[in-house]
Amino acid sequence: MSWRNELLAVWAVTLRNALMGSRNVFFFFELLFWPIVGVLSIGLMTRFLELTPAQASFVLVGTIALSVINVCQLEVAYAVLLDVWSKSLKHQFLAPIGIRHLTLGSWLVGIVRSFAVFVLLTVLGWWAFDFEVLRPGWLALGTFLLGCFLTAWVVGVAVCALITLFGNRAEAFAWASVNLVLVLAGIYYPVSVLPDSIAAIARAIPLTYFLDAYRSYYGFQSEFAAPVATGLALSALYAVLAHWAFLAAIQRARRTGLLLKMSE
Amino acid sequence: MVSSNGMLAIDARDVEKTFRSGWFGRRQTQALRGVSLTVARGSIVGVLGPNGAGKTTLLSILATLLTPDRGRVLVLGHDVVREAAVLRRRLNMASGRPSFLWSLRVGEIIAFYGRLYGLSGARLRRRVDALIDLCELGPYRRVPYSDLSTGLKQRVALAKSLVNEPELLFLDEPTLGLDPDVSVRVREHIARLRREQGMTIVLTTHYMREADELCDEIAFIKAGRILSRGTPGELKRQIRLGEVIALRLDPPTVAWLAEAPGVLRCVEADGWVECTVDEAEKRLPELLRALHNDGVVIRNVQVREPELEEVFVELAK
Numbered sequence: 001m002s003w004r005n006e007l008l009a010v011w012a013v014t015l016r017n018a019l020m021g022s023r024n025v026f027f028f029f030e031l032l033f034w035p036i037v038g039v040l041s042i043g044l045m046t047r048f049l050e051l052t053p054a055q056a057s058f059v060l061v062g063t064i065a066l067s068v069i070n071v072c073q074l075e076v077a078y079a080v081l082l083d084v085w086s087k088s089l090k091h092q093f094l095a096p097i098g099i100r101h102l103t104l105g106s107w108l109v110g111i112v113r114s115f116a117v118f119v120l121l122t123v124l125g126w127w128a129f130d131f132e133v134l135r136p137g138w139l140a141l142g143t144f145l146l147g148c149f150l151t152a153w154v155v156g157v158a159v160c161a162l163i164t165l166f167g168n169r170a171e172a173f174a175w176a177s178v179n180l181v182l183v184l185a186g187i188y189y190p191v192s193v194l195p196d197s198i199a200a201i202a203r204a205i206p207l208t209y210f211l212d213a214y215r216s217y218y219g220f221q222s223e224f225a226a227p228v229a230t231g232l233a234l235s236a237l238y239a240v241l242a243h244w245a246f247l248a249a250i251q252r253a254r255r256t257g258l259l260l261k262m263s264e
Numbered sequence: 265m266v267s268s269n270g271m272l273a274i275d276a277r278d279v280e281k282t283f284r285s286g287w288f289g290r291r292q293t294q295a296l297r298g299v300s301l302t303v304a305r306g307s308i309v310g311v312l313g314p315n316g317a318g319k320t321t322l323l324s325i326l327a328t329l330l331t332p333d334r335g336r337v338l339v340l341g342h343d344v345v346r347e348a349a350v351l352r353r354r355l356n357m358a359s360g361r362p363s364f365l366w367s368l369r370v371g372e373i374i375a376f377y378g379r380l381y382g383l384s385g386a387r388l389r390r391r392v393d394a395l396i397d398l399c400e401l402g403p404y405r406r407v408p409y410s411d412l413s414t415g416l417k418q419r420v421a422l423a424k425s426l427v428n429e430p431e432l433l434f435l436d437e438p439t440l441g442l443d444p445d446v447s448v449r450v451r452e453h454i455a456r457l458r459r460e461q462g463m464t465i466v467l468t469t470h471y472m473r474e475a476d477e478l479c480d481e482i483a484f485i486k487a488g489r490i491l492s493r494g495t496p497g498e499l500k501r502q503i504r505l506g507e508v509i510a511l512r513l514d515p516p517t518v519a520w521l522a523e524a525p526g527v528l529r530c531v532e533a534d535g536w537v538e539c540t541v542d543e544a545e546k547r548l549p550e551l552l553r554a555l556h557n558d559g560v561v562i563r564n565v566q567v568r569e570p571e572l573e574e575v576f577v578e579l580a581k
């Protein structure tokens with residue numbers, strides 16, 4: 001396959017997801033309503049508990065990360081979910097494209113949408129609760145966002161694999177998994193507060209390191225030696241694993257006939 | 265052998281497929297039980313059979329959507345399992361129960377799949393325009409897919425299946441649930457694709473007339489096995505349904521007709537007596553002479569081939 005065809009296939013999926021998103025009534029709920037509700041309720045809680053500005057920022061970083069990752073991973077999962085919902089999955093796999101085109105194309109839309117959410121929430125956090133998003137500097141901020149996008153990619157691709165493995169039944173489980181990841185990665189607290197055995201799981205999650213690195217700029221001692229490098233390395237590892245799992249799931253679906261069953 | 269294989273669009277041997285479902289795959293459905301099928305390039309072949317016979321399963325395997333359990337399948341010279349990626353560029357498929365993303369518009373759907381097959385820019389626009397023209401979708405170009413009627417959805421599916429100008433096209437019950445006049449146009453379309461572009465077409469249907477009208481060859485499939493295969497004419501002869509001599513007589517019924525030499529069967533319908541005979545050319549003069557000698561007045565005589573429907577009923581027994 002030529003580079004031109006590679007890019008074209010990714011672009012086709014990007015365009016498809018963008019068009020579908022722009023016509024989805026729930027789009028604004030996903031994009032605006034829940035994230036704003038999240039920041040407002042958490043922000044107000046920090047006031048009630050009289051947290052220091054640094055502590056408030058610590059918690060707000062968590063809730064903003066939650067929204068960004070949720071929006072982005074949902075879009076990645078749309079790589080197969082849109083087709084599953086409309087029962088058109090077989091056309092996708094009849095065409096000479098790979099799963100990388102589907103997931104990459106969807107991820108690009110996810111990045112744009114979740115970045116919009118991020119800007120909105122940080123402006124809201126800054127205006128209402130004095131959240132200083134830029135205190136860590138542009139580079140640290142960029143790394144943090146990259147970490148969120150990578151986490152969303154891994155979770156989204158894993159959801160795709162689960163759905164092609166178990167069919168629609170897997171959907172509910174898929175959504176729960178995102179929140180589990182965030183709870184383990186220390187959404188509103190440092191991982192050191194977790195019990196030892198669970199903290200061990202947290203150390204296997206890349207997002208833990210990205211959150212840790214970003215929060216260190218608000219005056220919280222980093223718990224890890226090289227958080228950014230570790231986060232990136234782990235993300236790369238999981239991205240490969242998730243991709244491979246999705247690939248294997250598709251191959252299995254071609255064997256069992258689930259691919260056809262989901263298109264009826 | 266090699267040169268004749270080069271002329272084959274499809275060469276499938278002893279294909280088997282079993283679906284497993286339920287806990288630990290305890291429920292098994294043997295969808296295909298050793299199917300062999302060859303299709304010459306540039307021909308239209310119909311796969312005919314009752315519901316659940318395995319038609320869709322066979323087509324899906326040929327189109328790389330499903331991997332066979334056993335057997336060897338070459339399509340356009342490529343192995344459907346090992347060389348699926350190359351193959352997918354050159355084939356396409358449409359089904360009579362189409363489904364696409366609900367809020368995309370007709371033009372957007374065709375363009376989306378066009379891009380997946382490597383089209384872009386002016387070439388993509390030209391192809392989309394041409395397909396919208398061909399499938400008479402002009403007025404619906406900007407209509408969301410979910411607002412279309414069944415017939416229009418089927419036309420979108422047909423347009424999508426032609427977006428890569430496939431050498432080999434699979435059509436799974438292409439006229440399912442269409443109004444008769446629309447079916448006629450779809451059939452004309454299909455015939456034209458082969459005539460003008462030399463496309464090889466494999467279609468499934470359970471409408472006999474469709475197969476009779478369109479197909480160079482027909483394969484009857486039932487319970488995962490191909491029972492019979494040949495041109496529509498051959499099939500009619502092969503199972504010795506013979507030809508039908510229809511007579512309008514006075515008196516309207518003649519008792520000994522069913523026992524006359526060469527007569528396989530006699531039925532009465534709407535004042536006609538329809539005798540299925542082994543060979544009309546030989547039996548017609550004999551029958552007429554015998555009837556005349558018996559004092560029966562012959563008001564009308566017609567000779568026709570049996571309908572495929574009758575062949576099908578015979579085979580499905």
Ligand SMILES: Nc1ncnc2c1ncn2[C@@H]1O[C@H](COP(=O)(O)OP(=O)(O)O)[C@@H](O)[C@H]1O
Pocket residue numbers: 256257258260261283284285293294295313314315316317318319320321322
């Ligand atoms: N994806 C699938 N999973 C499980 N069973 C299937 C699947 N597809 C078809 N079958 C079963 O295989 C048999 C053949 O089905 P099919 O090929 O769709 O028949 P046809 O197209 O001739 O109506 C049927 O008994 C059907 O229930």
Ligand SMILES: [Mg+2]
Pocket residue numbers: 319320321436
């Ligand atoms: Mg079928």
